[in-house]
Each structure stands twice: as C-alpha cells, then as structure tokens.
Amino acid sequence: MESLKSKKATAFMSEQLTLSTKKKLLLIDGNSVAFRAFFALHQQLDRFTNHDGLHTNAIYAFKTMLDKVVKAVQPDKALVAFDAGKTTFRTGKFSDYKGGRSKTPEELSEQMPYLRDLLTGYGIKSYELKDWEADDIIGTMAREGEADGYQVIIVTGDRDLTQLATDQTTVAITQKGVSEIEYYTPAHVQDKYGLEPKQIIDMKGLTGDTSDNYPGVTKVGEKTAIKLLTQFDSVEGVYEHLDDIKQSKMKDHLIEDHDQALMSKDLATIRTNAPLAIHLDDIDYNGPDIDKLIAFYQQMDFNNFQKQLQNAGLSLDLGDDETSTALKTVSWTELTKDNLNLIDNFTDEVSFILEMPDENYHLSAFAGFVMTDGKQTLVSREVDLLQSAQIKNLMENGNIEKNVFNAKAQYVGLHRLGVKLVGVDFDLLLVSYLLDTNDNSNDLGSLAQQHGYDQVETDEAVYGKGAKRAIPDDDEQFFDHLSRKALAIQNLHEELFKELDQNEQRDLYVNIELPLTFVLADMEIAGVYVDTDQLTNMREKFKEQLSSLKQTIYNEAGEEFNINSTKQLGQILFEKMKLPVIKKTKTGYSTSVDVLEQLASQAPIVENILAYRGLSKLQSTYIEGLLKVVHSHDHKVHTRYLQTLTQTGRLSSVDPNLQNIPIQTQQGREIRKAFVPSHDGWEIFSSDYSQVELRVLAHITGDANLQEAFREDEDIHAATARRIFGLTSNDEVTPLMRRQAKATNFGIVYGISDYGLSQNLGISRPQAKQFIDTYFREYPDVKKYTEDVVEQAKKQGYVETITHRRRYLPDINAKSFNRRSFAARTAMNTPIQGSAADIIKIAMIQMQKALTDRDLKATMLLQIHDELVFEAPKEEIPILEKLVPSIMDSAVSLDIPLKVESAHGSTWYDAK
DNA sequence: ATATTCACG
DNA sequence: ACGTACGTGAATATA
Numbered sequence: 001m002e003s004l005k006s007k008k009a010t011a012f013m014s015e016q017l018t019l020s021t022k023k024k025l026l027l028i029d030g031n032s033v034a035f036r037a038f039f040a041l042h043q044q045l046d047r048f049t050n051h052d053g054l055h056t057n058a059i060y061a062f063k064t065m066l067d068k069v070v071k072a073v074q075p076d077k078a079l080v081a082f083d084a085g086k087t088t089f090r091t092g093k094f095s096d097y098k099g100g101r102s103k104t105p106e107e108l109s110e111q112m113p114y115l116r117d118l119l120t121g122y123g124i125k126s127y128e129l130k131d132w133e134a135d136d137i138i139g140t141m142a143r144e145g146e147a148d149g150y151q152v153i154i155v156t157g158d159r160d161l162t163q164l165a166t167d168q169t170t171v172a173i174t175q176k177g178v179s180e181i182e183y184y185t186p187a188h189v190q191d192k193y194g195l196e197p198k199q200i201i202d203m204k205g206l207t208g209d210t211s212d213n214y215p216g217v218t219k220v221g222e223k224t225a226i227k228l229l230t231q232f233d234s235v236e237g238v239y240e241h242l243d244d245i246k247q248s249k250m251k252d253h254l255i256e257d258h259d260q261a262l263m264s265k266d267l268a269t270i271r272t273n274a275p276l277a278i279h280l281d282d283i284d285y286n287g288p289d290i291d292k293l294i295a296f297y298q299q300m301d302f303n304n305f306q307k308q309l310q311n312a313g314l315s316l317d318l319g320d321d322e323t324s325t326a327l328k329t330v331s332w333t334e335l336t337k338d339n340l341n342l343i344d345n346f347t348d349e350v351s352f353i354l355e356m357p358d359e360n361y362h363l364s365a366f367a368g369f370v371m372t373d374g375k376q377t378l379v380s381r382e383v384d385l386l387q388s389a390q391i392k393n394l395m396e397n398g399n400i401e402k403n404v405f406n407a408k409a410q411y412v413g414l415h416r417l418g419v420k421l422v423g424v425d426f427d428l429l430l431v432s433y434l435l436d437t438n439d440n441s442n443d444l445g446s447l448a449q450q451h452g453y454d455q456v457e458t459d460e461a462v463y464g465k466g467a468k469r470a471i472p473d474d475d476e477q478f479f480d481h482l483s484r485k486a487l488a489i490q491n492l493h494e495e496l497f498k499e500l501d502q503n504e505q506r507d508l509y510v511n512i513e514l515p516l517t518f519v520l521a522d523m524e525i526a527g528v529y530v531d532t533d534q535l536t537n538m539r540e541k542f543k544e545q546l547s548s549l550k551q552t553i554y555n556e557a558g559e560e561f562n563i564n565s566t567k568q569l570g571q572i573l574f575e576k577m578k579l580p581v582i583k584k585t586k587t588g589y590s591t592s593v594d595v596l597e598q599l600a601s602q603a604p605i606v607e608n609i610l611a612y613r614g615l616s617k618l619q620s621t622y623i624e625g626l627l628k629v630v631h632s633h634d635h636k637v638h639t640r641y642l643q644t645l646t647q648t649g650r651l652s653s654v655d656p657n658l659q660n661i662p663i664q665t666q667q668g669r670e671i672r673k674a675f676v677p678s679h680d681g682w683e684i685f686s687s688d689y690s691q692v693e694l695r696v697l698a699h700i701t702g703d704a705n706l707q708e709a710f711r712e713d714e715d716i717h718a719a720t721a722r723r724i725f726g727l728t729s730n731d732e733v734t735p736l737m738r739r740q741a742k743a744t745n746f747g748i749v750y751g752i753s754d755y756g757l758s759q760n761l762g763i764s765r766p767q768a769k770q771f772i773d774t775y776f777r778e779y780p781d782v783k784k785y786t787e788d789v790v791e792q793a794k795k796q797g798y799v800e801t802i803t804h805r806r807r808y809l810p811d812i813n814a815k816s817f818n819r820r821s822f823a824a825r826t827a828m829n830t831p832i833q834g835s836a837a838d839i840i841k842i843a844m845i846q847m848q849k850a851l852t853d854r855d856l857k858a859t860m861l862l863q864i865h866d867e868l869v870f871e872a873p874k875e876e877i878p879i880l881e882k883l884v885p886s887i888m889d890s891a892v893s894l895d896i897p898l899k900v901e902s903a904h905g906s907t908w909y910d911a912k
Numbered sequence: 913a914t915a916t917t918c919a920c921g
Numbered sequence: 922a923c924g925t926a927c928g929t930g931a932a933t934a935t936a
Contacts, residue, residue: 037935068922081922092931138924191920192919236929253931265931283930327928475921502917562933563923564917564932564933564934565933565935566915566917566933566934566935567934567935585916586915587914587915587916587935589914590916590917591917592917592918593917593918613917613918616932616933617917617918617919617932618919620931620933621918621931621932622919622931624932625932636918645929646928646929647928648927648928648929650921650928650929651929652928652929652930653929653930654931655920655930656928656930656931656932657920657931659919659920659921659929659930660918660919660920660921660929660930661919661920662919662920663919663920664919664920668919675923691926733924746926746927749926749927750926750927750928751925751926751927752926753925753926755924755925755926756925756926759924759925760926816923816925817922817924817925818924818925819922821923821924821925822925825925825926826927828927829925829926829927829928830928831921832927833927833928836921837928839921863929864920864921864928865920865921866921867921
C-alpha cells in the first residue's frame, strides 16, 4: 500500500509542477544522482553490463530518473552539474572536508563519462567548475533563474540542498531508488524538520555531518539542533543567547565547540555566487537528439530503450508536446447530407469515432464523428447523419471491419442513435490494456503516443480540462483533432496486433475481451430497475435514526461537533475524553472501525459512533447515492463496467458501482430490496462460483492435497483447519480453528506475510508464522508455486493468468523492501485473481450466447466478480437453474471441478 | 487534489 | 532493519 501511496503523492506533485505556467529551470546534481542511481541497482550490478564489459546500472537508473523528471517538469532550460575534483575551496578551509570517504567504486566511476554522453543525447548540458562543488553551481544557477522569473526544480539525492528551497525553487530528493522522488517546498521542509530552508545550514553547523566529515557541536544531534533553532533561529542566535540556556552538559559543549559550529555552518552553506562560465542563455532545453540516443543505447546494449525509440520513429516517450515533433497537417472532408455517397468508398475497413465529451456515454451529448480508412477522412458535427441509410448500413455490415477506441462506448452511443455497431476488429483501448495494464490511460492521444504514434494530441490538450473543458467551436481545430484520433487508430491497428501475437494474447483479445465488451454493453444498456419508493422509505427511517444518534453522541461528548470529521472526532475521543490512542494515520489519530471496536468497552459514545458511521455510510453512499443516478425515463440504473482498468483483469463498475452493494449486515442488505425486476411476473436470479480463487489456486499449483479437498467437495476451510491443526476428522474442527484456517487461505491468495496474517487474526507474529509454515508443509506445491511465480516475475518481468493475461511488475527487483515485497505479493495474487476473472468472463460470453440461442427472455444484468445476476420471467427460472450453473462450471476445464450455487427471488435481496 | 473511511469480491 | 495482506469505488472533510 505504501508504495502506491507514495506513487500517488509523486504523481500529484508532478502535476503541480506541470500546472504552473511559469518557465521552468531544471537543475540536476549529477554526482549525487549518479551515486544514488548506482546503488539503486547495485544488486543487479552483474546483470547490467554491455558487450564491452562496461557496467551500466547507474546509467540505466539515471536514464529512468531523467525520463520521469523531464516528463514531470517539462523544463524550458536544464543543466546537470558535476563535481570537478577532490579539492575545492572547502578543502582549503578545512583540509579534512569529505575526508575518510571510501572512494567511489570503480564500477561507478567508469560509468561517469558515459553519463555525459547520455545527457548529450537528451539535449541537456553538463557543467563542472574547478574548485567548486556541484551544489554551488546549482545554488548559483538557481538564484539566477529565480531572478529571471523561472520556477526552479533541483534534483539531487542530498538533503542538504533543501536549504535552497524557496517559493520559486522546489528541491526534489530522490529516495531509496531514484525513481521515487520527494519534493521539498519551503512548507515541506518546515513539515519535515520544523525549520525554514535557510536554517538547514544552521542545523548542519550544530550537528556536523559524518558523511562529509565535518564536526558539529559534541552530542548535539538533529533533535537538539531543531529545538535550539526553533528557539534561537540560527547558530549565531544560539550563541547570542547563551545566557538563556540553563547550565548543562549541552551548554558546555556549545561553548567548547563554538568555532567548529561556525566553521561547519560555513561548510554547509551552498554558495550562490560561484563564478560560472555558463548562464541561463546557454542551457535551453529543446528535447533529445533521437539519433544520438539510439546510437548511445546501442552502445550500452539498452535494447528495449533503443527499440522504443525506433518504434516511436521520432518522438521520445516523454509525454511532452513541446519535445515531440510538430504535427503534420491533416486533410479531411466535412460530410453533409449532400456528399453522403463518399461513404461508399469504405469497402474493407474504417476507423470510426463517435465523439462523446462526457465520460458517461449512457448520457453524454454527441459532439460529432469521424471515419477514415487512411485515404479519405470524413468528419461532421451532425450525428443525425449516422442514422442515414448509407452510414447505418456501413455500421451494421459485419464485412466491413471497424477500428475503434473503446468499442463498448461506441456500441452504446450508436445504440442510443438506433444504430448497431457490427464487425469491430480493432479496439485500441482494449488492445493497449492487454499489452500493458500499467499504462491504461483512457485517453486516445496519450495511448497512441505511448505506442510511438505522435501525430495526435491528447483530448486534454485540445479540449482543455476541468471547468474549461469544451469541444472547440472552431471547425478546423475540432475536425483536425478528430481526424488525427481516427488516423491514430487506423495506423496502430496492424502493429499492435503484432504485439498481441508476440505476447500470445491474440486469442485472449479475439475470443474473450472483444466479445465480452459487447456482452457488457448489453448488460449496461439493459440496466437494473430500482424501486425508488423502497429507497425513499429507508431514507426517512435512517434520517430519524441518524438524528437521534447524533443527539446522543453530542450529549455524551458534551459538545456538538462534526461526527464525520475524523479530525474533530479524534480530538473528542483522544484529547477531550483521553481514550488511548491505538493507531495513528499520517495526518492524526486513526478512528477506523478496528480502532473504535477496541475502544467500545471504555466509553458508550464509541458504540454510538460506530452505529452512526454505519448508518450514514448507507444513507449517503447507497440510499442517496443510488437515487441520484437512477435514470428518470426508465427508473433504472445503468452502470458502466470499466474493462480496461484493473491490474488483474477484473472488471470494475462505476456510476453507480453495483459491485459493492451491501450484503454483510442485515441493515445494509435491505438495500438490495430496491433492486427489482423490470417486469411484473419476473424474478431476480443469481449464480455464484463457490471458492473460485482457491480452486484456481489448487489448479495452478497442482497441489495434490488441495486438489483432493476440492474433488471430495469438502468444506475447504474446515479441511485446511484439520490439516494445519493436525486433526483426524472435521468433527474436531472448532469454529475458531475454521476461522483461522479461512484467514490463512485468504492470506495465501493475497501473497501471504506473517505480519499481515497476525494483524488479521489478532495473534502474534510467530503464531502466524507457525500457521503459514504448517500450511506450506501440508500443501507443499502451494509453497513451491509462491516461490516459482516470484522467480518467474523476476526473470520475465511479468506474470500471467491462464489466458495469458499479463501484468508487468517493474518493482519485483526494486531495492526498496516495501516495493519489492509488494510486487512479490502481487506476483502470487495476480495469476489467481486474474484467472478467476478470466473464467467468469468466458462464462459470460457463453451465457449471453446461450440465452440468445434459446430465445430466452432472461437478461444478464450484473457481474460481481464471482457472481452473475439475471432477471427472468418466473417460467424461465427452472431453465436458468440448470443452464447457468452448467455454463459457468464448464467455462474452462481445470484439474478440479468448479462449483456454482444459485438462488432466486422477487428482489435481489430475496435471491439468497 | 488528497486522505480517510468503508462498502464489495 | 525494513513494515505489508489482493483487487476495486464513493462519500466526506480538509486543504
């Protein structure tokens, strides 16, 4: 989780940087970043050598960092500063400065000259200055940039540079690796140290620095220094107010080390007046020199990077419009009712876009459309034309192949116009997702750019974003963009199909994802009827209960406050009422359920807060939330299944999310009474797979004991309990044992760790470890699987499901323990969760076909990961009771049987 | 926009 | 020594 969070934080900061309209100056501390880069991939030192035996790990990691930073910052000017040599003006002041440092490893220093070549390829200047350190070059250049109105971004691995942070200068510190970056603004420095940036040098003065080998004041560390500086502002301030400090050992040390403190502060101070021979005018950044880079990558044996560049033809994947080559002009013809016969030129294939500006294609307006075959491009704002006989025939003619971006959205949009989309061959969105679930931007332009096609911009670039987003009134602008998008689809068709073939994913695309997209479209269009009276009645009831709970809570607290605010609630519980703090979040006290449950016995208010929370969740998310999205004309909700989002191959559901409707508590479960059939005399029918993920686990691992349990149709958690507790019969399994075995089973599926299991079960870590060890002893092939799959991920860089769905795990070799372990757990979990997703997808396609073939009225409405929900006339229920399970359990043939359970009733609630 | 919480599989 | 269960979406508060 942590790694995800930090990714998000980084992404956010990057965006902030990009958002600023100021000119940007990027300054990189070459030596420091190279050092970090070298150690980030130190474990892989041996793997990273080129044909000449040159180590390349630092160059590789530096390149990765550079891509990231350049993309985030999009600089107008850039410079990488290097240290010039061992002696500087600082060694003149203090001969031991940076003394005692172990010298740079040969494996790194041999890479330094090539780093310069890399930078030349990137079009970024390098600079060094005798007697001065890289820091001083950066400090000087930063101030020069500030004076000229630039936003300055400094990249380094050295925290001392945070002293340079100002309103105009952000210091980006590379973390453990080099691709994780923490951005220090003055506010963030304050947060982190409780000091202003300029006080960093005072802190260094007091504490000294072991790595740079200069002394501070004896026994004064970061904590003491911060305390002193908060009180006295600076080193000088401390000494002016020595009298205010009580007699103590510390005071003696301060007095004794006065000179050292002043000297150290001086050494730590980055100069902003270095006599540079290079200035802002000399360091314009105009993007990379592709040919040079390709040659360089070839020399380094960076085959992937080289290929990327060659595929891209001209542009580097920096997502940077300014660095990519200019757009060539496109020609298009505006289609009108008078030149509709131009349509007849499309005889074999056509790339098509019906442009819908809103995300929600069930409701979006239609802005226009475009059709192209690469020779002729037709555009129009008049969507009525789509309903003309010519176009309708084209769309409904399966012999003319359609290339699109998001076939489901196109199918639904056209359906709303009374046109059926038939013959889709290439869906750029879907194919991109299968090729790499990681970069699943939903924007045609950015996906096309990622695949090396640069003749198209992102929607954001053309339409704007946020409140300013709008389809341009200018025909030329709008039609150009539409045309370029359609041409991008047209052009990427063949190449991406080739890539699918290379990945053995053609079958997954042709026989699963593409057909599924239309099954999903039909489900979305069908929608689910909602009994709004049921919901409004519940709303009234809940409203009363909530306000009475609220009063009770206020009374118990002795004041009114916002119960929904974790901050205010934390103050009441942990400050006013002095309840023990069990867990903290990074912003304050945690008040989550598990914390509150532990506190419940200590104060009655806690129980009421829990009740309030539960009720208000139901009220806002499910009652009010659902009512908001019921379509008024048909009384139904039409969710959208996102088919290209999850990293595992699962679907997700939005607007509304119908995959997380409550079921666990009685109170919540009542919500399901509002989901009813859309016709009288119909019922809701539901079938779900029993323990699919564990069955998939049994299949994939081939573990004989696990497989036996499923072949015997045992209660799997009881069987596991019997095994890990060494019992002879299931009769001896107590409920507690079963619960613990169940948690262990889940843990295995999630990529187990003893810590996670201990947290979940509330047991000690050694105990959890004991469970896991026993589990692995009883199911030895499961153990082998967990090891093999991680090994495979390390070797190939990705893991696969039973249908060759692929997930890349770039962090599997990360230096950061966190990232690496997260990737390892993911490696274990993804093939299981993903294969289960594959199975139900296959079942859905077969199911839809079976319903049509048999002319049944029954309609598939929902998929909830391991469950399918239908509505059907009562007479068809007996048919479904046989048909649905038989299709679901034979969707794929595994080494063990699949099991399906069904239920039906007058509402979703009753289908239990 | 991010963090927290909580609903589901 | 590190500090975690896997995959999602929505509402709310807070900045």
